Every structure is written in structure tokens, then in C-alpha cells.
Amino acid sequence: MKSVTVIAAVAGLGLGGLVGASTFFAWPLLDRTTVAAPPSHPVFSEVEWPYPSDEWGKGKAFRCVAADCGAEVNLYVRAKIGFCNCKTGVADDAELDRLSDFRLMGEKLSVLGPGHPINVAWMKGRSRAYAIADPYRARNSALAIAFNDRCDAIVATAVVAHDRPAAIEPGVIEFLNSKTVVHWAEITLGL
Incomplete structure (x- = not known):
């Protein structure tokens, strides 16, 4: 026994x-939230601006569906005329945070790391990634991007339907450098 x-x-x-x-x-x-690798040239389509008008007015809204970006990405771009630091531009994270449209990202944000410099056409700026911690939404993240021409800033907010915004950042920056956005920026900034 x-x-x-x-x-x-x-x-x-x-x-x-x-x-x-x-x-x-x-x-x-x-972990079933794996994200397909974003394509080298994501396809953004213009959609209607979904937010009510505020002191900055309406901007341009674009969407990239999961099949084209690896996850759904909603991109909101608008000008903030005369609101940028005229001497230094968007040179640090404090200026990026001051310019960012955090209301478009959600209420509970946490920084995923320091921002870094970016270029859009002739303009210089910064990009920074955030996690959106909202118990009533799926795991999302966001990119706050701002770039300037003298005292005028263009602010872009990309809300990403997964928790790894760095994966889509190159495609978003590429789209911000496209004729569609650069031409809109030139007209909006009066250039």
C-alpha cells in the first residue's frame, strides 16, 4: 500500500x-490584445469632426481602420493660432502638455515616457505617448503631437485602440507630413 x-x-x-x-x-x-503590425503606409480617411466647437473651433478628423493600421486610429488635428511659445516653439514636454487637446483623449491619462522631437514639413515639434485609463472603455492609448510655425501651433491627437501607441506613431507622423494635412495647415495658418 x-x-x-x-x-x-x-x-x-x-x-x-x-x-x-x-x-x-x-x-x-x-493576452488576446495583440496588434497586427501596422502597414508601412497606413490609410487615413477624413471623417466628420465629432466634438462640439470650443475656443479653438473645429479641426480635421481622420480615421484609419484596423485593417489598414493594425488597430483603429482616430486622428484629430486643429490649429491653435497665437498660442505657441513664439521664441522656442514646442521645444519641451511642458509646452507640448500646455498645447495638447487632453479632453479629446479621455479623462484619465498617464504618461508612457518622455516626449521626443518630430518634424512635420518645415515645422518642428514634439510627440508624446499616453495610456488612457478609463474603466468604461477598452484599453486605449494616445499620442499628443504639436508642431509650430512661429507663434501658431498645429495640435494633433491620435487615439489608438490598443495600449502600444509607439507602434503607430511613424504612420501618424507620415500622414501629418502628407499633402492633405500640410496643405490644410498652410491655409489654416494663412501661409
Whole structure:
């Protein structure tokens, strides 16, 4: 009887170890929010501006569907005339935060890291990633992007339907450098 108990105990421990090991190694595979790699040239389509008018007026809104961007991306772009630091432009994260349209991103934001310089046409600016922590929405993230021409800023907000905004940032910057956005910026800034 003793040998049967020992064999059962060893088999139980072995089976438990096997279950534990498979759980440990399979755990990363249980995250079902994997994002397809974004294409090298995402396709943004213009949509109607979804927000009520405020002191900055309406801007331009664009959407890139998951099939074209790896996840749905909603991009909102608008001008803030005379609101940028005329001497330094959008040179640091404090200026980017001051210019950003945080209301478009949601109420509960957390910074994912420091911002970094970007270029859009002849303008220089910054981009910074945020996580949106809203218990009533799916996991989203956002990019706050601002660039300027003298004292005038163009502010872009990209809301991404996953928690890794860095994956889509190159495509968003590429679209901001497109004829569609640059031409709109020239007209809006009176250039």
C-alpha cells in the first residue's frame, strides 16, 4: 500500500508541475490584445469632426481602420493660432502638455515616457505617448503631437485602440507630413 501512495504522490506532483509549467509558459499567449503590425503606409480617411466647437473651433478628423493600421486610429488635428511659445516653439514636454487637446483623449491619462522631437514639413515639434485609463472603455492609448510655425501651433491627437501607441506613431507622423494635412495647415495658418 505504501508504494501505491508514493507512486500516486509522485504522479500528482509531476502532473502539478506539468500544469504549472505549461501555465507559466502559456501565460504570455493568453493576452488576446495583440496588434497586427501596422502597414508601412497606413490609410487615413477624413471623417466628420465629432466634438462640439470650443475656443479653438473645429479641426480635421481622420480615421484609419484596423485593417489598414493594425488597430483603429482616430486622428484629430486643429490649429491653435497665437498660442505657441513664439521664441522656442514646442521645444519641451511642458509646452507640448500646455498645447495638447487632453479632453479629446479621455479623462484619465498617464504618461508612457518622455516626449521626443518630430518634424512635420518645415515645422518642428514634439510627440508624446499616453495610456488612457478609463474603466468604461477598452484599453486605449494616445499620442499628443504639436508642431509650430512661429507663434501658431498645429495640435494633433491620435487615439489608438490598443495600449502600444509607439507602434503607430511613424504612420501618424507620415500622414501629418502628407499633402492633405500640410496643405490644410498652410491655409489654416494663412501661409
